[in-house]
Amino acid sequence: MSIPTTNNPLPITAPAGPALKLAILSESPADEAALQVLVRDVLKQPFTLVQASLRARGWPSVEQVLPAIVRHLHFNTDADGLVVVCDSDDSPVHTPAHEAPSYHHPLCRICRLRAAFRRTTRNLPPAHGRQRVLRAVGVCVPAIEAWLLCGRDTSVTEQAWMAGQESGQLPYTRRDLKWRVYGTERPTLQHEMRRAVQEVSRWHGDVRRLENDFPNGFGALARDLRSWSEGRAGL
């Protein structure tokens, strides 16, 4: 392991090279299948998975297991970054107000996951030639099926969900969304994976509509991912 000096700091952005090495932590194999497509579409460059089959059992295990996964990736792999995506369920949606310096919403899952990342990486020594594992955090509002319906069902947006939370009249439930995507409340995992990849492939690499309709949950993820590339371009 090389030791960084003030004259020769290790990078905190993605290293130059042919392909990013990243890991994806999500709640199910179907989510992961969709995320692999979405991450590729946002990064617009190839990547390799350094640690296949990371999985959390849903909230709150995503948050609970995240520190251990970050440490593992940092010390035991040469991963450039970790993509973490979970469902918001009924939690408050991340908004631009949460992006203010030092702001932390105690119930917002993006704020909480970012905080867990910060706490974990703060005192880690450099390893594998980089300062830390890069972070990309997104939250599906309220579940990934909403992202899958983007552009197909115009009533499904973050704005509609947030308005529903405010009024106490949610526009749809997770069960509704499952039904709309899978045609059943009890899809098999295989069917979920097939439909997830079908739907995210529908955009042919252009995620602008998804970012427009889900500016906080998906937008946050996309901005994190782009920051990796931007940092890389600046190296």
Next chain:
Amino acid sequence: MIAAVRFKNFKALRATAVQLAPFNLVLGPNGSGKTSLIQSLLRLRTLSGLATGPAPALGDATPGGPEIEFSFAAPYADIRVALGCNTDELVCNLLVLDAPPGADARRAELRAKLQSIRAYLFDHYAMAAPARASDGAELASNGGNLAAVLAAWQANHPAAFAALQAEFVRLLPEFAALELRPREGGLVELGARLVAEGGHFVAAENLSQGTLYQLAILALAFAPQPPAVVCIEEVDRGLHPRTFREVRDALYRLSYPKDTGMDRAPVQVIATTHSPYFLDQFREHPEEVVLASKRGAEATFERLSDRADILDLMKETHLGDLWYSGILGGVPDGGV
């Protein structure tokens, strides 16, 4: 098919009832009545196969004795079936079957369905052994004739065998195919061919426990002529937690055939588990979860969706963790 079972003085089930859905996951501590529920169904099966005489009142026939009453979903909702048991609580020998006048055909139909109730507690040692080829009509309660059943499917229901095999190699991609080999003495041996190592044959006795348990569950899920009711004890036995979603999917295939594009009658499933991880698979469907609780010597059933606060409780915690914590009930007494 079975809408509810009401118990009175049957083992630890002193005075309780359970509503049954197409799929039911039953959890609870040891001795809380999970197996008793299944035993009551098996007794119902046995007695429904016997001829019945005039229906006596249960109380007269077995004064003070245990009683079990069953009610059914449409089209059998107007038929009442009850079992009367000896006071030693072990043997139920009296069947009362009340049907309205003119319901003879439906009553006969219901009796036929009741006779197809099956219960399983799989035993990987039994499943690994070669089976008598002539014993392949249906899966035995311990899965001990798995090889014979699959050989029979291969011969008589090739589409069902092909579907099961396709699912098996999808779930366990290290294998390329299942293979049934005739053995001396009219036996048949089960094994699987590896994808690697030149397609090496692995005999069932060398397959992992979990592989055999998965195969047994697939044998239920893909059965060409499944029973009306399937009970499975310790459904998660020997399986990796990450396979639980696929196990749930396989069981849903029985209970909700239309969801997987099949045109056959639903099979009612009653499965038991002690695994919080398996319970987590039912976060979206708490109405499918039954908690069995024991207080002192008395056990009761409660459907999870009957708790008014269950959705709120699940907001910040996994369902399995909630159960383990004890706030839902269905955990051992006495600080264990």
